[in-house]
Amino acid sequence: MSAQPPKPSQAPNVSLTCIELSRFRRLAQARVQIDKKTTVLVGANNSGKTSILTAVRNFLATTGQIFGAFDISLDQWPALRALGEAWEKLTEDPASASGDLAKWEDQLSELLARMPTLDLWFDAQSGSYNLVSPFITSLNWSGGAVGVRMRLEPASSVEALQKLAWRYREARQPVMALPKEAHAWPADLIDYWLRYPADLGSVLVYKLDPSQGPFSNPPAIAPQALPSQAAPVDRTKLSKLLRVDFVAAQRGLGREEAETRSTAGTHRVGLFSNQLLKYARQHLNIATTGQGHQPELVAAVASAQLELDARIKAALTPSIEDVKKLGYPTLHDPQEIHFRTRIQTGDLLDHSTAVQYRLDGQQADVYLPEYSIGLGYQNLQSLSYQLVSFRDSRLKPAEGSPAAVHVVLVEEPEAHLHVQVQRIFPRRAAELISPVAPEHAHLSSQLVISTHASHLAHAENFDRLRYVRRVAAAAGGMPSSDVIDLATAFGSDKETRTFAERYFRVQHTDLLFADAAIFVEGAAERMLVPLFIERDFHELDKRYISFLDLGGRHAHRLRPLVERLGIPTVVITDVDPVEVTKDAQGKTVRKAAAIVDPELLECGNDTLNGWHPKQKDLHLLADPKEADQVWSDQSGGRVRFAWQVPIPKGGPWPSSFEDSLILTNIDWFKSVEQKKNQKPDEDDVPLPKLVGPLRLVVKTVIAQQDLVALSKDLHAMLRGSFAKAEFAATMFERISLGDKVVCPAYIADALTWLDTELAPSKKGAG
Template sequence: MYIDFVELGNFRKLLATRIDLSPKKTIFVGANNSGKTSAMLAFRRFLSQSASSFKLQDLTLSHISALEEIGKKWEQHDPKSGDPVPIHMSEWVSLLPFLDLWLNVDEGEFHYVSSIMPNLDWAGGLIGLRLRLEPANLEEMFYDFRKSRNEAKALLLAASERAKSKAEEAGTVYTEPRIPVWPCDLPDYLDRVLSRKFKVVAYPLDPAKIEPPTSTLAKPQTLSEASRPLKEDPLKHLIRVNFEPAQRGMSDENETSGPDDRFEAFPGQKLSSQLGHYHQKHLDPTESPSPDDLGALEAIEAARAAFDERIGEAFQPAFVEVEGMNYPGITDPQIQVTSELKAGDILHHKTSVSYFMGDPAKLGTSHKLMRLPENQNGLGYQNLISMVFKLMRFRDAWMRVGKAEKDDETIFEPIHLVLLEEPEAHLHVQVQQVFIKKAYDVLRQHERLGDKKSLITQLVVSTHSSHVAHETPYNCLRYFRRLPAGMCTEVPISTVVNLKEVFGDSEIETKNFVTRYLRAQHSDLFFADAAILIEGSAERMLVPHFIENKFPFLHQCFVTLLEINGSHAHRLKELIEKLGLLTLIITDIDAGKKSTGEKAKVSGALPAKGDGLVTTNATLKSWLPKESEFDVLVEMAFDKKFVEHDQLFAVRVAYQTAVIKAVDDLKGEAVTIYPSTFEDSMVLQNVDFFKELEGNDLTRKIRETLTSEPNWSAVATKLYEALGKGSKASFALDVLSDDSFDDLTVPNYIAEGLKWLEDRLRTNKSDILPKESEDG
């Protein structure tokens, strides 16, 4: 049995969202403010079934106005009118946060879910449970709200009368006092009392009514008015939940540990405190001692007696001084200092956990170990050790290891859900990769666990680390995508994309290529606001500087650049479309002969219209704009170079376009040149810069060509030939190193593409989509 998926509704930005969970490990990825943390909190709060941690801010913002309207009806009700009290649970149902938990249950496990079986005909498979936050007593809350509002109104009226009186006495103009008296409306009332006036209630769900989600919203089933809540705790003996937050407080020496139960979120602590807690729960010899513990107990008692004797002698002079103050008197108790030494106390000393440097095997010679307190080890190592140890604690508490062991009738929850938030904090890249690969194994290191299927561990990790994401198979990744106000609802929300379905079984080769490529690139694709796919090393070095110097808003956005040749960029198509990630593809037109597919060399000249050329670029042919004819590509209109998938997601391609240069003769005619690469397009639009640019190899050939050839056609031809032989990376380095770099003109096709991307991001980043005009 395992959690197959959950559907979250009305919880923060998760208005109606389905999150599929892998049977073992699931990784939440996505840009900042996309809802990953909200999802982790929802798991923790609903599965603990405690309303005390919920706040008004946990409701989706679009529902606040509906609460205001309910509050107005409640205030306007006149009990003398004889009208029924306006208390209708149906008004609240669509506003209440909930979590639908769907379990996949096998035969032999029905006893765990007997309380939520939909009917006697159910034969296993999916079974569902809704956990909903709702008013504990709606009628009681109605009267309490009215009472609180009446008191607030009376206080405001008294303040108003007082202000009027003062104004009359002073002969000044009366101004209505602005006093923030609670509650001003129903949301304000709930902001203070929600945790006390609400409770989490469980309802059974019908597997026959499951509907697949759309690309933006889930379709959780609607409970009928006849639905009755479950009386018993449906999660008892079913799910154990542990949570490790992102803020682990490694340097906080004052933080203490809370109780350990099946919904524990062991807070961040120094390692010595964690060891002390682990010792108390699983190793303490004073708890149900066994014969193996007798030696330890004897040693502790001997240490305690010796310490008592010594401390009594040490304090005796002080007690004599106190007696001089007539204490203790005849009836006063005598003072005695004794120790309450326990085994776990040793681990609470601030230097009880230390790190040593040296070789323990050489002890007994002149060799000594150098010891350092735990807070002098690197923060990354402290964090790593802490997280691994907490995973061990989660596992051992579940398995009742050591002193936590009960008896042969102990019921182990069949599902252990571990929620781990941003484990990459303070960890080096290599350590991040190792940790995410090994974390699940740590949680299964027990004789009852391992590869056995009867007890299931499901690890859920939220991360901002591309290194963590790239060490995880696609079928374990869940991508959180932001949707701005105006797209699905009037407030910004989020949806979750299951990347398990991004590549079909028939695309194994593409999947393997994309996986290896992204790992090699360490791309931030899963966390970016937009992506730019670029052709080669020269663009990879220069485009970021173009963005910084010429496109300030774009520079402020989180844009990831991927260097991938045009012959391979189309392999990212399925992934980009699944993520719904705004993307610009900067590539080369790669003109070639129709018959052979070889790159064009017509009479030694540049590609030209009318020569029957085609593009050899697979991206242009199969992804965008799905055109192969060179003549059509170079004349293509702006709006044909991008495809709009939705209001947020579009993909645009940018490739070389015509550069027009005036012929230096009396007629003043112009010649149209069709560059074939980033480099010759760059040179043709920055002639004066490259005439003066110092450098070797390709840079030198370009400088010589610009100063020696008689006309632009000859210059373009020579550039084309030189670029086929020279080092483009060296060319880019020469350009970057020049003091006049900031004054360069960005190649026209790149500038056009970057301007498009910047304009789109201004809309996407606003969190509010512009309203369309009436004429469309």
């Protein structure tokens, strides 16, 4: 009995675990942990998500010059310009002169230290030695971390640097005497590279020491420095280890139909057809000699080709015989014309009706062309087929074995997908790029997605989310970005993490993509605060603000996340005054109460008690200073807390948004009753009827002239069966019609603070 072949490993032998980017665009230094299956990059617009994908794609590209001067971080430009200024002083070609070798070596080190780099960190099992051996730094390696650095190098030796310096000097020489204002090219070394990006050189590959990497103990904070004598590794070794494919976002607003036609057809070919045609040309095109991987298809094509040749000859021979009668010389040598077609299987799909569909419930022989299908369905099918094509191309390389690690980068797939599909896309896409055959179980397939869609982001748990955060420029510095691993945002607090994940999935909040956040207590604030912003804070209204109707007293549950995101945040909450007493059994009882004597009451709000200002004594919250209202951390995150205060100062103290709004606008509520009895002018907007909760508020305000007594009455009314949501809707209608209802001061002050935080002129944070 023959021995059974060994079963393949069920876990990938190698997987990509981390990438580190340095000096690429605004990513001065960024570390991104890569999940074994799916990684989702989230963050506000222009934070650097696309730059991460672009960097990986550019560094791994094997053909063409794809780096430009603008790919170098701005904070590196002054040092590079200084190098160029030194080269301008050259008086002869340094390659032919005996120069100071040490000086050129220093300049080479300075140049390379300013260039973009990409570090790839893999987790490799001991059985993958043949794949990672070119990048191993220890003879005792038995599995674990393997590091690879890719660096853009305009020059890799002193000789190459001298040639670059002389080329730049020759280009700069004719315009050196001109003033900078003349903008004559090249103004500096960066300007030179803008026109000659090829002089940025190429990407070289090096191996890294795992003992100085992100998985060492303790983990290295910054990417390690390469020794000056480090020798590059043959780049083809990396292609056996890693393959990267990229799906770009759909950036066009719309194109003419002619641009989407195939080269052979006269009708529009759908996106799915384009992908199918590409796949067919890669995997199905075969010669009729039988040199292919699909014998049945070979036979069918060969038979069709012979029949087509015969039919073409029968159809065209009479016309050829007629032409021969003219005695045109070239038709007598050769004497006979034969017709031999060459059918390419992929080309058979290159027409507008190659892909058809049948409507559900319709006749079996009734089909419609693909371009009649809804665009959303076409996009979904096209994207899916593209992912399948990536998988099959990886498994059937032109030579050698499939790459051990396959990373597929998808930029903003929501540009292609309807909302209904976005929630399931990450899981389905991961399945499409993963091999299904058991013999491929040792291969790793990993998906990296950048997105602005909350539905897509919240389809995954926080373990797979990476937040790309904009970092404000310090004085004289450049703006940058870093990457926050949200898997660690909640630490060991599983209860808070579970709450956050469920809340995000239910609410589909856009917190992860916003410029700022506002937590509100209830439906009234959620409805009216955006309206006050639109009316009174025009610059703030231009910002992307996420409103979270979480209940301010529960905002502390998202505290770990807010602190990690670091975006300016306002928490609008209630003071929740409570009277502390003892019951018959001697147990402490906290009962909601109107604020009559603040010194006898406590603040019952968990957020104000536990997060900031961590104060239970109610009377100490009556006249807060900025330090009492603003929380900040060392990384620049700032949160402004807003709660009710006496109206006016020293007057009655409301305990909710509704009674604050009423006490702030007493005169307006009184005027509503007066307007009701007036005959409107013809040009006036018709006034809504005074009914429901608004009528009850107006009645209460008019009936009670004493502000302290009115505050008590409002507290009792609001704690009863008062319809707060209906009241908020009525006030929304009134304000929308132009009524001058004033925003309560505690909220207006917080919005003013947020407006200042987001002002373009604001430098840094803290």
